[in-house]
Amino acid sequence: MENHKYTNALANETSPYLLQHAHNPVRWYPWGEEALSLAKKEDKPILLSIGYSACHWCHVMERESFENEEIARLMNENFINIKVDREERPDLDTIYMAVVQMVTGGSGGWPMTVFMTPDQVPIFCGTYFPPEERQKMPGFRQVILEVAGAYREKKQELGSSVDLIRSELGKLNQLPDAQDMPAADILEDAASGIISNYDTRHGGFGHAPKFPPSMALSFLLRSYLRAGREGLLNVVRNTLIHMACGGIYDQLGGGFHRYSVDAEWLVPHFEKMLYDNALLSRVYLDAYLVMGEGFYRRIAEETLDYVLREMTSPEGGFYSSQDADSEGREGAFFLWSYEEVQSILGWEEADLFCRYFNITPEGDFEGINILNIPRSGNFVAELGKVSESRLLEIIQKGRKKLFDARELRVKPGRDEKILTAWNGLMLRSFAEAANDLGREDYRECAIRNAEFLLSRLCSDGHLFRSYKDGRARFNAYLEDYAYLLDGLLSLYEASFDARWIAEAESLADRMVEMFWDSGGDGFYFTSEDHEKLIHRPKEFYDHAVPSGNSVAAHAMLRLWKFTGDEKWLRYPVSIFKRISGMVRRQPAAFAHLLCAMDFYYGRTKEIAIVGDSGAPDTQSLLDEVFHAYLPNKVVACGSDSDVFLLNGKPQVDNTATAYVCENFACKAPVTTAEDLRRQLFPDLP
Numbered sequence: 001m002e003n004h005k006y007t008n009a010l011a012n013e014t015s016p017y018l019l020q021h022a023h024n025p026v027r028w029y030p031w032g033e034e035a036l037s038l039a040k041k042e043d044k045p046i047l048l049s050i051g052y053s054a055c056h057w058c059h060v061m062e063r064e065s066f067e068n069e070e071i072a073r074l075m076n077e078n079f080i081n082i083k084v085d086r087e088e089r090p091d092l093d094t095i096y097m098a099v100v101q102m103v104t105g106g107s108g109g110w111p112m113t114v115f116m117t118p119d120q121v122p123i124f125c126g127t128y129f130p131p132e133e134r135q136k137m138p139g140f141r142q143v144i145l146e147v148a149g150a151y152r153e154k155k156q157e158l159g160s161s162v163d164l165i166r167s168e169l170g171k172l173n174q175l176p177d178a179q180d181m182p183a184a185d186i187l188e189d190a191a192s193g194i195i196s197n198y199d200t201r202h203g204g205f206g207h208a209p210k211f212p213p214s215m216a217l218s219f220l221l222r223s224y225l226r227a228g229r230e231g232l233l234n235v236v237r238n239t240l241i242h243m244a245c246g247g248i249y250d251q252l253g254g255g256f257h258r259y260s261v262d263a264e265w266l267v268p269h270f271e272k273m274l275y276d277n278a279l280l281s282r283v284y285l286d287a288y289l290v291m292g293e294g295f296y297r298r299i300a301e302e303t304l305d306y307v308l309r310e311m312t313s314p315e316g317g318f319y320s321s322q323d324a325d326s327e328g329r330e331g332a333f334f335l336w337s338y339e340e341v342q343s344i345l346g347w348e349e350a351d352l353f354c355r356y357f358n359i360t361p362e363g364d365f366e367g368i369n370i371l372n373i374p375r376s377g378n379f380v381a382e383l384g385k386v387s388e389s390r391l392l393e394i395i396q397k398g399r400k401k402l403f404d405a406r407e408l409r410v411k412p413g414r415d416e417k418i419l420t421a422w423n424g425l426m427l428r429s430f431a432e433a434a435n436d437l438g439r440e441d442y443r444e445c446a447i448r449n450a451e452f453l454l455s456r457l458c459s460d461g462h463l464f465r466s467y468k469d470g471r472a473r474f475n476a477y478l479e480d481y482a483y484l485l486d487g488l489l490s491l492y493e494a495s496f497d498a499r500w501i502a503e504a505e506s507l508a509d510r511m512v513e514m515f516w517d518s519g520g521d522g523f524y525f526t527s528e529d530h531e532k533l534i535h536r537p538k539e540f541y542d543h544a545v546p547s548g549n550s551v552a553a554h555a556m557l558r559l560w561k562f563t564g565d566e567k568w569l570r571y572p573v574s575i576f577k578r579i580s581g582m583v584r585r586q587p588a589a590f591a592h593l594l595c596a597m598d599f600y601y602g603r604t605k606e607i608a609i610v611g612d613s614g615a616p617d618t619q620s621l622l623d624e625v626f627h628a629y630l631p632n633k634v635v636a637c638g639s640d641s642d643v644f645l646l647n648g649k650p651q652v653d654n655t656a657t658a659y660v661c662e663n664f665a666c667k668a669p670v671t672t673a674e675d676l677r678r679q680l681f682p683d684l685p
Helices: 016-020 033-042 056-066 069-078 090-104 140-153 155-171 185-195 214-227 230-245 274-291 294-310 338-345 347-357 377-384 388-406 420-437 440-456 478-495 499-515 548-563 570-585 587-601 616-626 673-680
Strands: 028-030 046-051 080-085 112-116 122-126 462-468 471-475 605-610 633-638 657-662
Touching: 016 056, 016 080, 028 033, 033 046, 033 080, 046 090, 056 069, 056 140, 069 140, 090 112, 090 122, 090 155, 112 140, 122 140, 122 155, 140 155, 185 214, 185 230, 185 570, 185 587, 214 230, 214 274, 214 587, 230 274, 230 294, 274 294, 274 420, 294 420, 294 440, 338 347, 338 388, 347 377, 347 388, 377 388, 420 440, 420 462, 420 478, 420 616, 440 478, 440 499, 462 478, 462 499, 478 499, 478 548, 478 633, 499 548, 548 570, 548 587, 548 633, 570 587, 605 616, 616 633, 616 673, 657 673
Parallel strands: 028 080, 046 080, 605 633
Antiparallel strands: 046 112, 112 122, 462 471, 605 657
16 A cells, blocks of 8 residues: 555545545545534634646646645644535535635636635635745735634624625525516527627637537527528537637547637647537537538547547446646647657658648647647648548548557546536437437447436435445535436437436426425525535526526426426426526526527427337438437337327328427328428428
């Protein structure tokens, strides 16, 4: 066993992030009764540090401050020190990030540093602090001493700020009075509002840093389908191409990094998150269905194949993230020198490969290169005086050689905890890709994942948040229920096993029971039986992932269509009424909810195909449904006793038969793909 000079209470945790800090000289505790009681008993303020395993600046602050014995001594003498993995405890992260943003005027990030009373109310907070003052940032040593002194000597003065913070937190859940159902023009206005911030040159929205706008792009694709505005499709096309050709996309191994530090999508923050790749694979897949171009399919498949290869556990769960750093350097695994590429590929092939991927002796990131594609293949082929097919052959062979060489490097750390919510997002992506692309391996992956989640992270209808090392831990949050519910509905459409509809209904019942605000103001983030904190938050805004309320609304609309039970309609309608004013003012913050509204207002099709899903005649009908972009649909297939949508719908002439319905009123049954196409797309010639 390895000997460590220091070991603290984090050594018994399963979170890779917490275990990274288990041998700091800081006397860390996990969040829990022991640490909170000790703060009260000793009348010491709490120093709460929140981060996550793949966070680059979290590692920097650890190296600079938490491994510094002098700073650790000051922390231990003056505070009860608590370390939290934000991915395990998004409730704490949500509450205290709201306070950080109040104090800083809207900015936030990780590591998050919060000094607070033993009653858990913040008295001072921020994000990353250097050990000593630097570039107008106060030094962490100085902050520690000043906060500790203020707590000892100025408790009465601190009391007024504590009361103010409590008051401001209480206002966060206040919503406008309920209105009538918003008019359908909210969708058109929202699309115009979102693209008002569009970067016409590089794609995406706003300036640096740039985050992949997956939810906004999904809504714009729906808006293009609904309104036929070619400009909306151009926004999506331009953004998807620039992202996939930039350094934010892993040109060798597939999958997207977290964000780009510049406006051009060139220099990424190198961590890879499961949720980004779930959401982005889905929007590239939708773009493929809309535009029919193989480029979008390739990016979707490479991204999903990356998840299969790098992020899937032997049990079928999906891991959370890969680190930005390897061997102590940010991005080291993904970067290439010009000379290294030359030595691997040989001069002739390396010359064309380097032109295509913009690899130069000078480099574009600290003297080395991030692979990116600034020029078209046709242009590079002309420059190199070769055919485009020859260039493509060189690129494909070169990618394989460099990928194989990269596999010999030290890989970035991988956070192998499995989170229910993020798995639900990826479950839906694999299930939909299985249908849309005809990939049986994706279907099998989705089924294994659902079986894993329901057997390891669910007990008697009660979900857990996180699983690692054989242990399911932490009370699940709204997003865990909502994302998994949504994923199970898509899995039904990929497998037509009625079990998944039944499991989805059970989760939805539990979600309403444990999270719904009886006043009709949406779902709380935490359940009724959750630990009592200083605030019980609600989340309506989308962040890096869609809000739990928006996914719950969308999933319950789908569940209503699958089951015909109008009780599921009540909840999304109530949410729409409550926050429609907020949506009109800030549409970009509610992109996923807008997708749910589009489902509600759109001519949603309930498609029932009666027949054996494995039979050729049935498959030809299913291909017609799934190989087109129809975001507002639910699909059932099987015998007339399997699920509600199939009830009372017989086969015609003993062959597979399709029924296309809207608002549960059905057109005449059809048995050929051509007739089904006419019913699905009546405006086509």
